[in-house]
Amino acid sequence: MLMMVLNHTLDHSLREFAHWLSTTTLADFMTGWWEWPIAESLHFIGLSMLIGTVGLFDLRLMGLAKRIPLSALHRLIPFGIAGFVINMLTGICFLTNAANQYMYNPAFHLKILSMAIAGINVTLFYTTMFKKVQTLGPGEDAPLPARIIGGVSLTCWLSVIACGRLLTFYRPPAFHWCFWC
Amino acid sequence: MFAFPFILILHAWGMGIIAGGNAAIDLRILGFAPRVPLSAMAKFYPVMWFGFVINAISGFLLLMGYPTKALTNPVFYLKLLCIAAGMVLMSRLRRRVVPEKKPASPQGKVMAALSLIVWAGAIVSGRLLAYTCKYLLGDLQC
Numbered sequence: 001m002l003m004m005v006l007n008h009t010l011d012h013s014l015r016e017f018a019h020w021l022s023t024t025t026l027a028d029f030m031t032g033w034w035e036w037p038i039a040e041s042l043h044f045i046g047l048s049m050l051i052g053t054v055g056l057f058d059l060r061l062m063g064l065a066k067r068i069p070l071s072a073l074h075r076l077i078p079f080g081i082a083g084f085v086i087n088m089l090t091g092i093c094f095l096t097n098a099a100n101q102y103m104y105n106p107a108f109h110l111k112i113l114s115m116a117i118a119g120i121n122v123t124l125f126y127t128t129m130f131k132k133v134q135t136l137g138p139g140e141d142a143p144l145p146a147r148i149i150g151g152v153s154l155t156c157w158l159s160v161i162a163c164g165r166l167l168t169f170y171r172p173p174a175f176h177w178c179f180w181c
Numbered sequence: 182m183f184a185f186p187f188i189l190i191l192h193a194w195g196m197g198i199i200a201g202g203n204a205a206i207d208l209r210i211l212g213f214a215p216r217v218p219l220s221a222m223a224k225f226y227p228v229m230w231f232g233f234v235i236n237a238i239s240g241f242l243l244l245m246g247y248p249t250k251a252l253t254n255p256v257f258y259l260k261l262l263c264i265a266a267g268m269v270l271m272s273r274l275r276r277r278v279v280p281e282k283k284p285a286s287p288q289g290k291v292m293a294a295l296s297l298i299v300w301a302g303a304i305v306s307g308r309l310l311a312y313t314c315k316y317l318l319g320d321l322q323c
Contacts, residue, residue: 044193045305165190
C-alpha cells in the first residue's frame with residue numbers, strides 16, 4: 001500500500017517535471033531544424049573523446065601498452081572529462097525537448113544505470129587506487145583491483161553507448177516501460 | 182529484427198574506438214601528455230584497426246539495409262572521403278611520427294591536426310546522414 005502511494009507520488013512529480021521541462025526556453029530552442037542534428041553530432045564527438053581517452057587508460061590498467069606510465073597517460077583524461085561535459089550538456093538538451101521519450105524508455109533507464117555504476121567505479125578508483133597507480137613506472141602491472149576497475153569502466157561506457165543507440169527502438173508510446181508507475 | 186539495432190551498436194562502438202583512439206594519439210603528437218612515450222602508443226594501433234574492421238563490416242551491412250538512402254546522398258561520399266583521409270593519415274603517422282624518439286616535426290603536427298579534423302568530419306557527416314537523405318528505398322522519399 002505504502003509502495004503504491006510512493007510510486008504514485010513519484011510518477012506524479014516526474015510527470016510535472018517533464019511538463020516543466022517542455023515549457024523551458026531550451027525545449028523551445030531544440031525544435032528548430034538544425035539544433036537537434038548539431039547537438040547529436042556533438043554528442044557523438046564527445047562520446048569518442050571519452051572512450052578514446054578513458055578507454056585507453058582502462059586498457060593500460062588492464063595490461064595493454066605497459067611501457068606507458070599510467071601517470072603520463074592520465075594527462076589525457078581531461079579530454080575525456082571534456083567529452084563527458086559536452087555529452088551531459090547535449091544530453092540535457094535532448095531530455096528537455098522530449099522528456100517523455102526518455103523517461104519511459106528502458107534503454108534510457110539502463111543508460112543511466114550504467115553511468116551510475118561507472119560513477120561509483122571511478123570514485124572507487126580515485127579514493128583507493130589512484131595514488132598507487134600514479135607511482136607505477138613503465139612496464140609495471142597495475143594491482144588487481146585497479147585492473148578490475150579498468151574492466152568495469154570500459155564495460156560501463158560501452159554499455160552507455162549501446163543503450164544510447166537503442167533509445168530509438170524503445171521510444172514511447174510504441175514502447176512504454178515504467179517501473180515506478 | 183534484432184540485427185539492425187545490434188549493427189548500429191557495433192557501428193557506434195567502432196566509431197568511438199577508431200575516432201577516439203586516433204584523437205588520443207593526435208593529441209599526444211600535438212604535445213599533450215608529453216611523458217607518454219609515443220612509440221609505446223603503437224600498441225593501440227591493433228585496437229584501432231579492430232574498430233575499423235568492425236565499422237567496415239557493420240557499415241557495409243547498414244548500406245545493404247538501405248542502399249538508396251546512402252548512395253543518393255552526397256553527404257555519404259563526404260563521410261567516405263573523411264574516413265579514407267583519416268586512414269591514410271593514421272598509417273602515415275604510424276610509419277613516420279609514432280616510432281620517433283624526438284618531439285614530432287611540424288609536418289607531423291599538421292598531419293595530427295588534420296587527422297582530428299577529418300575524424301570529427303566523419304562523425305558529423307555520419308550523424309547528418311539521418312537528416313539529409315532524400316530517398317529511403319527506391320523512389321520512396323525520406
